[in-house]
Amino acid sequence: LNRQTSLTGSLISTSFQPDEQERIQKKTFTNWVNSYLSLHEPPYRIEDLFEDFNDGTKLIALIETLSGQTLPVERGNKRAHCLSNVDNALKYLESRK
Numbered sequence: 654l655n656r657q658t659s660l661t662g663s664l665i666s667t668s669f670q671p672d673e674q675e676r677i678q679k680k681t682f683t684n685w686v687n688s689y690l691s692l693h694e695p696p697y698r699i700e701d702l703f704e705d706f707n708d709g710t711k712l713i714a715l716i717e718t719l720s721g722q723t724l725p726v727e728r729g730n731k732r733a734h735c736l737s738n739v740d741n742a743l744k745y746l747e748s749r750k
Contacts (some may be wrong), residue, residue, distance in 0.1 A: 679703075689718045709738025716742055720749075 683702045690697040693714045699705035706712045713724045725741050727734040 686715060689715055693718045706739075708735040709740075709742055712742045713738055716745060720745075 679702050683699060686702070687698050690699065690711065697711050697714050699711055708730065710726055713726050716722075717724055722745070724745055727737040727741075
């Protein structure tokens with residue numbers, strides 16, 4: 654574990670190394686995303702926060718679960734389908750400002 658613990662009076666503070674902090678944040682956010690993706694029909698799960706949103710389908714599923722709205726999804730794994738899905742997700746979020 655890459656952390657250093659120091660005792661200051663009765664206050665215990667723990668400081669994490671930057672890579673450890675990033676790993677913890679990534680794991681926490683991945684768990685949060687998965688808690689909502691599990692409610693989607695069909696349920697989804699992500700393993701890698703940085704890779705699993707690439708095709709846009711899981712991003713759309715997350716937005717649908719959080720918003721209760723249905724967004725258009727391009728089926729297919731070609732780059733054009735992936736870009737269209739991400740674009741649809743971003744346009745929806747932009748419209749909600």
